[in-house]
Amino acid sequence: MSIFFYMEKCIKCPETHYANTERKHCLQKAVSFLDHKDPLGMSLTIIALCFSVLTTVVLGLFVKHRDTPIVKANNRTLSYSLLITLTVCFLCSLLFIGCPNTATCILQQITFGGAFTVALATVLAKAITVLLAFKVTFPRKVVRWLIVSKAPNFIIPICTLIHLVLCGIWLGTSPPFLDQDYHTERGHIILVCNKGSDFAFHGILGYLCSLALGSYTVAFMFRNLPDTFNEAKFLSFSMLVFFCVWLTFLPVYHSTKGKVMVAMEVFSILASSAALLGFIFVPKCYIILIRPDKNSVHHIRNRPHSRGNTFLKT
Template sequence: MLIHFLHTDQQECIPCLSQDYPNPERNQCLPKAVTFLSFEDPLGMALACTALFFSVSTVIVLGIFLKHQESAIVKANNKTLSYILLISILLCFLCSFFFIGHPNTASCILQQITFALVFTLAISTILAKTITVILAFRVMKPGRTMRRLFVSGVYNVVIPICVLIQLILSGVWLGTSPPYIDTDVHSEHAQVIILCNKGSVTAFYCVLAYLGTLALGSFTVAFLVRNLPDTFNEAKFLTFSMLVFLSVWVSFIPVYQSTKGKAMVAVEVFSILASSAGLLGCIFFPKCYIILLRPDKNSLRCIKNKQK
């Protein structure tokens, strides 16, 4: 470790380099310690444990749905879309691990691109599930058009189209100004913080804006159909999940802009975990409650009684 000594009683002060800081006597320049949001850091460890807990919870929920895939509640809510949504939520939890640990070029790129794509997959699946509720209700009424749309599974086209648009935005981001490793020498007095620079800030907020638009659209559609007599109140659960999701990310932007260093990374990870947990809890925990604790409601007779 190098220590730069300064002479006392000089005519003018010589400032320390950006990677150094002065000692209390201000006659030496000491090197700053290099730091980042690591797994050994209490904050990083707490976030990693939280991500692991919810990842395991998602796998358990997926296992419950696979085990009871022939039950009424799983079939009534389009089990294929439920599987896709659960897998995308699991990937949302897992992508938070890219933000913890020593940053490198690969992790800087993967953390942002993976975050954008898996959340787009999750929100577009929720939009597809909402459209399914609408078509399922309309198909009960006379009219061949709605019935053909429902049978053909046209709502599944929503997912690849939405993901493709986000993929194009991410490709433009990587092609113009991709994320890279950067250092923050100003946030902490005696530390140099290694973190990932977003590269193009405009591209980053375009990706967030697209996610926000997609989430707002999903919330609007779900809210408009929340009172339809769908089985197991699926539309209401979707509406509440999107409300939680939007609340988290609307709060994220001002907090993210006002923080620096490791706290900025922690805020983004917390928002990822909180919004993903909101989707998992609001949409799937009520169904698991019925499957495991109220099997009397998980029957065709119950469905017919609700539809009367």
């Protein structure tokens, strides 16, 4: 009499499946991503939309009061440009929420980096405008020519061109692509955007931080100038917060995976954009709406330390 022994073989489930609790069958993993319908995704979406609407309202307020001294101060064209760019910064965070694909993965980095490059270059131009207005070692005619010709504004296309070159190198060598994370969450395949080249991604962040550091340095040197609408102090605060947000972002980004990693990137975009909006424009809105008596030529002329706002009409 022969006795046959049957032994069950353990077969490893493929990456697209996972074992059930009894470990007898392989079940299909569900596709997951940072969705607008998730509580986290919905919260970030609402915050991004609210801030973009708020920025648009501030822009409308500045346009309505465009002939008042506080809006004219420190180049109102740069203020308009910065507000429009901040609106784009808030809205570009929506590219990170929802089902990703190859196109959105590329657009995420190009839009995010481009919008922040323009924003930081605009802040740098604002800081240099303050520097020119108070740099007494320059001949006054040269200073006035630089301000009237709006020479600091050329910083924006120059910095943007550098960013485009860096993006071109990134996309030409190792562009971002759609990736699938099989291991972070049991029973789920998480769709994420792979940066393609970590070196290029960190290079873009380094470029943005260098612009922020440059703007902070210039603004910090002139933060205590006794002028009526000197915004150097607010520029330096906003750049300091921006720099700290992205410096904190890097270790947290590398210690998280999946949807939390994407949410962290969205949060950093919103936080740094909100810092620019809050520190630079909220004090101006306060004067326009709450203290209109300070937003007048009569108030400026009665200031004992005012230099007459040499750059007020730009």
